[in-house]
Amino acid sequence: GDSVTQMEGPVTLSEEACLTINCTYTATGYPSLFWYVQYPGEGLQLLLKATKADDKGSNKGFEATYRKETTSFHLEKGSVQVSDSAVYFCALSPNQAGTALIFGKGTTLSVSS
């Protein structure tokens, strides 16, 4: 079945460091891909998305490119801030209406000043 694998954390960085969180997927067909972020005490929020191969999603300085050839959707940011400390989830939506998202296990990011 479809699945998402993301790098295990925690990831600890200093402010202004570069961030990459790896995400790979297994799916039949052409899924949509998402990154969600969860700040402490809150629900998950959509960070960015891509719906077809070579699409680049971007938001708040974060980017991820849908790579069909490597079945990957890595999350990147050039310069992290303390406020980026959160848990990041990669997710896949099968290209079939009315189905549930498939989430990775989440990666905790801690950024220190």
Place this chain on the structure above:
Amino acid sequence: DAGVIQSPRHEVTEMGQEVTLRCKPISGHNSLFWYRQTMMRGLELLIYFNNNVPIDDSGMPEDRFSAKMPNASFSTLKIQPSEPRDSAVYFCASSLASGTGGNQPQHFGDGTRLSIL
């Protein structure tokens, strides 16, 4: 616009008691999802509904858990009787499932933090 609204935000109760969690999805959304999040197991999908009909409840842990969606604007998740191992954060999410295939992103509520003593 109002997001997904969950109540209560926090619930503390003794084991054996009935617990009811409530969710109001975003108006116009036709898919609703219940998740449970714990440190040990991460984020787990419990059940989801399309157009008020349960589609997949394979994630419901056992018969003590039940979920209903009587109309498009309200859903409940009930645990009876509750046990300490049910302690977790329970999230509700909603989305618009496109009839042409593919799904819009899910929008999450802030969750209910449940503690069973």
